[in-house]
Amino acid sequence: MDRDLACGLIGTAIALAYLNAAADIPTSALGDTVGAAGVPHLLGYALAAVSVAFVAQRAIALARGKAAEARTGGVFDDPVPAFASAAGTVLICAAFVFLLEPVGYLPAVAFLIFALCVYQRVAINARLALIATGGAFALWLLFAVLLSVRMPAGIWAEMI
Amino acid sequence: MDAVLTSISMLGTTMIVPMAILGMTWGIFGGALPGISPSITMALLLPFTYTMDPVSAIVLLASTYIGAEYGGSIPAILIRTPGTNASAATMIDGYEMKKQGKAGEALGISLQASTVGNVIGIVCLILFTAPLSQLALAFKPTSYFALGILGLSVIVSVSEGSLFKGVIAALIGLMIATIGTDPVTGVGRFTYGQADLLTGVPLILIMVGLFAVGEVLEQIATKDDGTVRSDLVTRLKWPSWTVQKKTWRANLIGSGIGVFCGIMPGAGGTVASFMAYSEARRFSKTPEEFGKGSDEGIAAPEAANNADAGVGLIPLLSFGIPASNSTAILLGGFLIHGLIPGPVLFSKDPTLLYGLFTGLLVASAALVPVAFLTLSSSIWLVNRPKPLLMAFILALVFSGAYSINNSVFDLGLVLAAGVLGFGMRFFGMPMLPTILGLVLGYMIEANYRRSLVISGGDNAIFLEDPIAVGFLAVAALFLIGSIVREVRKRRRIKIEREAVI
Structure with missing residues (x-):
């Protein structure tokens, strides 16, 4: 599998797992307008969006045959x-x-x-x-x- | 004047001098080991700094950084393997000189250029840090939030090729930063009943794991036939007057470019050294010698990466934002002692920064004698079998990590961070955005939510603070500029590809 595509898919999986875990964050009576779970939810959705966009961009590039190999090298x-x-x-x-x-x-x-x-x-x-x-x-x-x-x-x- | 007198008095009353020399020596050894970057060399020292007083600890780490930048040129010249990324440009002419039997001269030119670059970089650091810090004394929670966003916008320039990967790496860092007690409500997040996680994931353990363990995992996975060995009897030769007359221009060009790249977030020593090599060649009277063992071809990149190292401390000391992996480790050194670099530190404990500046100047002065004295040992180290080195580095890393809290749980965290670091290397993801996310995550979230508590949930509070507006505008400009540059680069590649077809 293409390395960048795998990277995007793993990013999506991490985002979903993180969002699932963030759903268990308890709410506090002292909660502000954002709340303890606010930022984790925002980060989870952001990672999911970026990862999906990365997968889409890579998939399109591969389909068009214009994808360059991910730069890693060495080992x-x-x-x-x-x-x-x-x-x-x-x-x-x-x-x-x-x-x-x-x-x-x-x-x-x-x-x-x-x-x-x-x-x-x-x-x-x-x-x-x-x-x-x-x-x-x-x-x-x-x-x-x-x-x-x-x-x-x-x-x-x-x-x- | 008070600052100068305080600094001079600190020379005799603190451990600055021995720590500067010790750090310089350790840095040279670390830099001399191929595959061991300055940040790893510094990360290995972090656990030892726990028991030290803050000035000694910070001077030790900063001197190590400076020493490692010079040390990287030793294997670059002797075995054609750069000890640090930044010394790759030095390798071009350094190894050519070695093949011509002039390894000692090449090491001497590198040493002199490193010293010039160091001194110029440190003088700039001293001149610029205090005025920038004064600006930050007027900061409110809204300003700190905006500063954090500005810090994160640096990600676009340190993403090394793929903006997507840089952003993913940063988000992973920000996610790790959310582990622990919520900064406003005190609710536990992602702790799963583990008391060790209530105060969050210690930055230091993540750094050691990402940089040191991740690197060792990669090094062990790399097959090495061990055939490249250096001559054990090389002697360092200080450049003659004729050579010095020939290289002064390259030293200045390199230092100037190093200062420029040090100020630019994300540019780094590697970019500086290659830029300096190219510019020195352009302004040289003998450009045809470049690539064939040119003295100037060694001087310019070495001066550049050493000047960059000094100036690269400015964003950290002025605003608390690390601009490179090595300064991120130095930030860890500050945090260990409960110190947060930035304007408050300058006003609260100026002696610490005077101590750091003095220590860096002492380290620069010590570079030449230490380099002469340690060359044989450095060459011996360069020639050690890699399996032994890697095994000892891991043993040192785990021993150091355990010594912080006497906790096996911490060792598990280091190992997990090492696996993450290895994975990121595999996918070609940059480390610095993760560290920036980790460092800035708490600052951004805590100050954003504090600002909203103050305003009763009204986001307009950020527009009422001119400093916050300024930072957010700069961050937006920075992002737009980087995206435009990325689009232009893609277009250029597309045109070049079409031209080839």
């Missing part, structure tokens, strides 16, 4: 592997977010660095394990020791 010339790669990275990051409090900062960050490197095809060996552990320790020193940020201790707190 996005081949979108399927780019999306697959980004999805994998997001999953690793989500796993890190999920693990952070249960397992603690040090192991979670070491996991994040190690997993991201392996995902980017860095060979698994002792050096990589050392880099991940050393990196996590350096960041822990920076945040927990130097900046006095309370990073989650996780299972280690119970063991100690």
